[in-house]
Amino acid sequence: MTVIPQIDSFADDLTEIRHDLHAHPELGFEETRTAGIVAKKLQAYGLDEVHEGIGGTGVVGVLKGKGGGNRCVGLRADMDALPITEASGVAFASQNAGRMHACGHDGHTTMLLGAARYLAATRNFDGTVVFIFQPAEEGLGGARRMIAEGLFDRFPCDELYGMHNDPGAAAGTVGITPGPGMAGASFFDIAIKGIGSHAAMPQQSRDPIVVGASLVQQLQTVVSRNTPPLKPVVLSVTTFNAGSAYNVVPDRATISGTIRYFHDDVIDMAEARVRELCAGIASGFGVEIEVDIRNVFDVLINDPDLSQAYASAAGEIVGEASTSLEIEPMTGSEDFADMLKIVPGAYCRVGHAGNVPLHNPGFVLDDAILPVGASIFARIVERRLEA
The missing domain is CATH 3.30.70.360 (Alpha-Beta Plaits)
Structure with missing residues (x-):
């Protein structure tokens, strides 16, 4: 595995962010604290634009590369928690009664922040990156609300990528299902x-x-x-x-x-x-x-060509042998599907240590996945908007 060195150098910072978000989980359309942290981090990283309040509590950051290219790649992470009482036993467990990041959205948010920090520092790409931090993925229609409030009218993207942690897959593996990938x-x-x-x-x-x-x-x-x-x-x-x-x-x-x-x-x-x-x-x-x-939720459909591109970029981080385009479709659902109906793109699953399933009170996200996910996000931008 070859995590981007600059991202690896601030892996401890990513862990600290993730633990803080985990300790203060918020349900869909209530992610006020989370959104505030995201916006402040993006501003501190030096993004060109930071927009709040899109889709209720959504945040969008815009970053220009070194070149003058007009292509745009979008990256998306979800921010909301679940109405579950935590029983993981971790030191940074939820402080909000009946609320828990049992699906790892705190990790997804942190990974996208890590990619934003690295790309803002290097800008080694030609074009624009749109960082989409979405509220209310867990069945409340956060993607649809962001779209209805003009997400892609205000921030048009040519391609779009998302990811999800997967405790059921081997650590350090990446899987993508070209075509219909989630129900x-x-x-x-x-x-x-x-x-x-x-x-x-x-x-x-x-x-x-x-x-x-x-x-x-x-x-x-x-x-x-x-x-x-x-x-x-x-x-x-x-x-x-x-x-x-x-x-x-x-x-x-x-x-x-x-x-x-x-x-x-x-x-x-x-x-x-x-x-x-x-x-x-x-x-x-x-x-x-x-x-x-x-x-x-709509059926999540991954663009076949962009799935291949995403797998190739991920292979540079986890190794080609640890990536697969033959992952079976999941009967679980994901409202990133609504965004992929408008903008072509792909969604991958990143395996990590741990055997407690998602949406379980004892779920624990492996912090080692944070620089991995951030590196994959960053590398797909550098490859699709190659300077």
Whole structure:
């Protein structure tokens, strides 16, 4: 592995930044402290422009290279944390109750800051770099809000690159999936309105729990009996809430969950089937069922040529043998996909030490990944905007 020496020289500074961000996690659109730190760092590094408040708490930095080229490369990192109570045991654990950087966005933010510091000091590229620090990636639509507020109108990019840490991959490896790389996602909320009663006289009720239990089972047929086998989809019911007493049949139950997909025709079919099943069960049981389904993530599609370019740049840092363009697509989702619908680019996964999965209360990001990620970000700029 050959981390850029200048970045390696301030690796301890990156660790300090990451630990501070980790200790003060903020949820989507609440990243006020994080955004303030990012903006101050970018100003201190000498970027030509620093813009705050884009997409709520988003920050964008602009840096010009030595040459007069007019091409622009965008680099993006996410900043938000998750509503999880930390149980990692690290000395710099979250000080904000019920908040945790369990997905490593503190690391992503730090890596992009490291790349900005190095590129601002060297400016060994011909063109412009746009550093995008995005809020609210975790299902709240931060990318879409930044785009709606003119992100790429104000800061047009020719190419765009992002990355994510991967505790499930070997340390020091980089993987990219050309083409569809991560699933799109819709979230659904289903409200069942029945009739409550005394639990000893259930014949007087129209029990929403029984209705809901039947519905949860029927929803599984969307995958097993309606989806073409060669077009993967995942439908998961993740909450089922009803009742508050031993002796009361409640009058209401709510169910929610997610659908993950790679094909537009499949998600259209799945959403339609969820609505049809709810309508049929409502009629059969004599209850009312309200359904709210909303698309939250698009399918993330990596440009094949830029995926190759990204892998080549990463190979200069981690070694060619440690990079792969044959990583299987993930059924997880990432709203960087919304940006890639507008600007061609690629998204990579960087492996690191540790075996606790993402979104787990015990997740620990390996600090050794920080100069690696920063170096990959910097090197793709130097290669795509070669002076």
